[in-house]
Amino acid sequence: MADERDLDAEIRATLEAMAARPAPDRLLDQVSAIPTAEPTSVPLRRSGPSRPRLGFGLATAAIAAIVIAGALYFRGGIQNGAAATTPPASASSIAAETASPTPALSTSLSPATPAPSVVAVAPSPSPTPSLTSSDVIPANFQPLSVTFVSADMGWVLGSAGCGADTCPVIVRTLDGGRTWTRIAAPDASLDYPGNLQAGSGISELRFADPLDGWAFGPGLWATHDGGLTWKQLTIPGLPGGAVAALEASAGGVQVVAYDGNTTFRIASSPVSSEAWLLSALKVPVGAGPVPEVQLVLQGQAGWVLENNRVVTGGARLVNGTWQAWQPPCLDVLGPATLAAANAQVVTAVCDVGQWATPQGEHLYRSTNGGQTFAETGPKLPVEGISAVAAPTTSTIVVAATGPSTNAVEVIASRDGGLTWTSVLIPGPVQVRYLGFTTATQGVLITSDPGSRTQLFMTRDGGHTWTPVQF
Amino acid sequence: MAVKEIEIRQLRRASAVMETDRATAFAHFVDGAALDRAYRYATLILGDPTEAEDATHDAALRAWHRFGELRDPSRFEAWFGRILVNACRDRQRGRRHETLSLDDPAFPTEGPWLRVAADPAEGVGRRQAMAAALRALRPEHLEVVVLRFYLDLTIDQIAERTGARAGTVKSRLHYALRELRGTLDEDSQKEFGNG
Numbered sequence: 001m002a003d004e005r006d007l008d009a010e011i012r013a014t015l016e017a018m019a020a021r022p023a024p025d026r027l028l029d030q031v032s033a034i035p036t037a038e039p040t041s042v043p044l045r046r047s048g049p050s051r052p053r054l055g056f057g058l059a060t061a062a063i064a065a066i067v068i069a070g071a072l073y074f075r076g077g078i079q080n081g082a083a084a085t086t087p088p089a090s091a092s093s094i095a096a097e098t099a100s101p102t103p104a105l106s107t108s109l110s111p112a113t114p115a116p117s118v119v120a121v122a123p124s125p126s127p128t129p130s131l132t133s134s135d136v137i138p139a140n141f142q143p144l145s146v147t148f149v150s151a152d153m154g155w156v157l158g159s160a161g162c163g164a165d166t167c168p169v170i171v172r173t174l175d176g177g178r179t180w181t182r183i184a185a186p187d188a189s190l191d192y193p194g195n196l197q198a199g200s201g202i203s204e205l206r207f208a209d210p211l212d213g214w215a216f217g218p219g220l221w222a223t224h225d226g227g228l229t230w231k232q233l234t235i236p237g238l239p240g241g242a243v244a245a246l247e248a249s250a251g252g253v254q255v256v257a258y259d260g261n262t263t264f265r266i267a268s269s270p271v272s273s274e275a276w277l278l279s280a281l282k283v284p285v286g287a288g289p290v291p292e293v294q295l296v297l298q299g300q301a302g303w304v305l306e307n308n309r310v311v312t313g314g315a316r317l318v319n320g321t322w323q324a325w326q327p328p329c330l331d332v333l334g335p336a337t338l339a340a341a342n343a344q345v346v347t348a349v350c351d352v353g354q355w356a357t358p359q360g361e362h363l364y365r366s367t368n369g370g371q372t373f374a375e376t377g378p379k380l381p382v383e384g385i386s387a388v389a390a391p392t393t394s395t396i397v398v399a400a401t402g403p404s405t406n407a408v409e410v411i412a413s414r415d416g417g418l419t420w421t422s423v424l425i426p427g428p429v430q431v432r433y434l435g436f437t438t439a440t441q442g443v444l445i446t447s448d449p450g451s452r453t454q455l456f457m458t459r460d461g462g463h464t465w466t467p468v469q470f
Numbered sequence: 471m472a473v474k475e476i477e478i479r480q481l482r483r484a485s486a487v488m489e490t491d492r493a494t495a496f497a498h499f500v501d502g503a504a505l506d507r508a509y510r511y512a513t514l515i516l517g518d519p520t521e522a523e524d525a526t527h528d529a530a531l532r533a534w535h536r537f538g539e540l541r542d543p544s545r546f547e548a549w550f551g552r553i554l555v556n557a558c559r560d561r562q563r564g565r566r567h568e569t570l571s572l573d574d575p576a577f578p579t580e581g582p583w584l585r586v587a588a589d590p591a592e593g594v595g596r597r598q599a600m601a602a603a604l605r606a607l608r609p610e611h612l613e614v615v616v617l618r619f620y621l622d623l624t625i626d627q628i629a630e631r632t633g634a635r636a637g638t639v640k641s642r643l644h645y646a647l648r649e650l651r652g653t654l655d656e657d658s659q660k661e662f663g664n665g
Binding site: 007008010011012014015016017018019021022023024027028030031032034035036150151152153172174181210211226 | 492493494495496497498500501502505506508509510511513514519523526527530531534596597600601604615616619620647650651654
């Protein structure tokens with residue numbers, strides 16, 4: 001019997017070693033291109049035994065040629081980093097928004113955490129049919145918002161001219177941004193990010209998985225079939241209903257909406273249904289003229305931080321319940337930008353004294369899920385933070401205005417904020433979005449003064465960034 | 471909600487859209503991990519990385535064209551596994567009369583897949599003998615050995631993948647192990663005799 005077990009173990013060990021070589025990247029590229037390169041009506045070709053040893057046959061060679069040509073086109077700047085095997089939450093869950101630029105007083109968060117109430121989402125009275133999509137991506141397509149659910153699968157909401165107007169266009173990639181296909185978009189108008197006036201327009205896009213996604217800001221639209229159809233939602237109990245932020249993580253979607261008066265409200269639902277739970281917690285908008293809210297999720301944990309010139313309040317998701325939260329930098333007289341590497345390690349970059357005596361950008365970190373924060377490392381070598389991402393506990397990527405160039409600069413730290421390196425200077429642009437899908441793969445959207453936008457991707461943890469072509 | 475329940479729910483819903491959005495569903499299932507498993511299996515069966523790459527690509531292409539036949543997404547792994555087994559068999563038939571040996575240039579003598587045979591510190595003789603014995607098995611015997619000992623499938627699961635009866639699988643496994651044991655014993659005796 002012992003001999004039997006020895007033989008089994010020896011066979012297993014030998015097989016493991018003989019199969020130690022992983023699948024080559026080119027095979028993954030070729031297979032991911034099959035849906036776009038192979039019409040399904042073509043009869044199945046049999047693998048002929050007489051096919052040349054090193055060849056894939058004519059049909060597959062054609063596919064390979066397409067893929068290789070595309071790969072060569074992109075290879076210019078892409079460092080072909082290894083794809084993460086277990087992608088975490090969507091890129092959107094780590095991103096932060098642009099800080100508000102105008103001065104004001106600060107207020108604190110209401111300490112009460114009333115019990116939530118269950119409400120249902122009512123689809124709009126006459127559900128609006130989705131636009132019929134064409135496979136063709138318009139030549140003037142401008143990326144506005146990006147979301148990935150894995151290293152391979154992602155979507156971009158963009159704009160394109162349609163007659164005298166500009167219409168929303170959504171494109172999807174199944175191969176990590178190498179190729180894109182147009183899918184249907186909601187029958188909505190494009191709005192600008194941060195608009196808190198109630199309406200049905202959209203400015204942002206998030207997906208939780210291959211099927212469930214939302215276009216929002218300030219309107220709210222949902223798809224549960226991968227973007228084939230979209231329907232407009234209104235959330236009862238959220239007067240005003242201007243969706244300011246939306247993220248999805250761990251099977252749930254969280255929405256922060258402005259009530260049109262004095263508070264932000266938070267609603268949540270399972271991603272695949274519309275059974276929303278409206279938290280009774282209210283986050284005051286503060287006394288400033290430009291309320292701006294950030295929503296960051298990591299697994300079951302979440303944080304809402306509100307700036308209105310300065311940090312004014314926040315909320316924290318603990319064990320499925322939103323609770324009052326004292327965010328970092330409430331007393332520094334400047335705004336904060338939040339990111340989370342995991343449920344415990346939370347990073348905030350605070351513009352200390354922006355509305356008093358400016359003292360620069362300082363890094364604060366929490367290792368207990370945001371309960372307490374401590375300043376870490378030296379002052380950052382940039383100013384005017386646009387966005388922060390923390391793909392790992394040691395890596396922090398910041399988009400901000402450079403110290404001397406007066407242009408946006410992306411800097412990265414590999415040691416938790418002790419030292420910083422400049423990794424990208426995209427020029428005189430604004431950063432619309434920065435986020436990471438995995439520890440190595442991230443996205444960045446910039447907008448120049450002429451409103452031309454550009455999506456960049458990194459596959460090496462932010463060391464190098466490459467423009468994405470559609 | 472338990473992870474398993476979420477997976478099942480997602481699979482059911484994936485099935486619902488599969489008819490209308492095959493590309494999304496295909497990419498969801500035939501992901502990097504599935505292809506990597508398939509490639510490693512093909513490497514073991516065919517003994518050649520280039521052949522393994524071709525066979526895996528063949529299997530993925532067949533899966534794409536037959537995706538409409540997959541009615542139960544929870545059965546994807548078994549369904550794709552059977553396609554892969556057949557793709558490898560087609561490749562083997564194409565070289566039916568070839569004899570692959572460790573001296574054959576087609577069987578690389580470098581690379582991590584031969585680490586066991588190349589590292590003297592790991593007992594090169596015994597490991598090389600095992601690798602050679604595996605390669606010398608009849609294709610249908612190697613198939614069941616790899617499915618059993620590399621993919622850890624049960625007899626019933628192997629029967630499903632190979633299209634053979636469970637009794638046939640047991641029989642093939644029995645003879646394959648006897649063959650391996652015999653070859654190794656013979657090798658040991660030779661070593662002992664030469665020593």
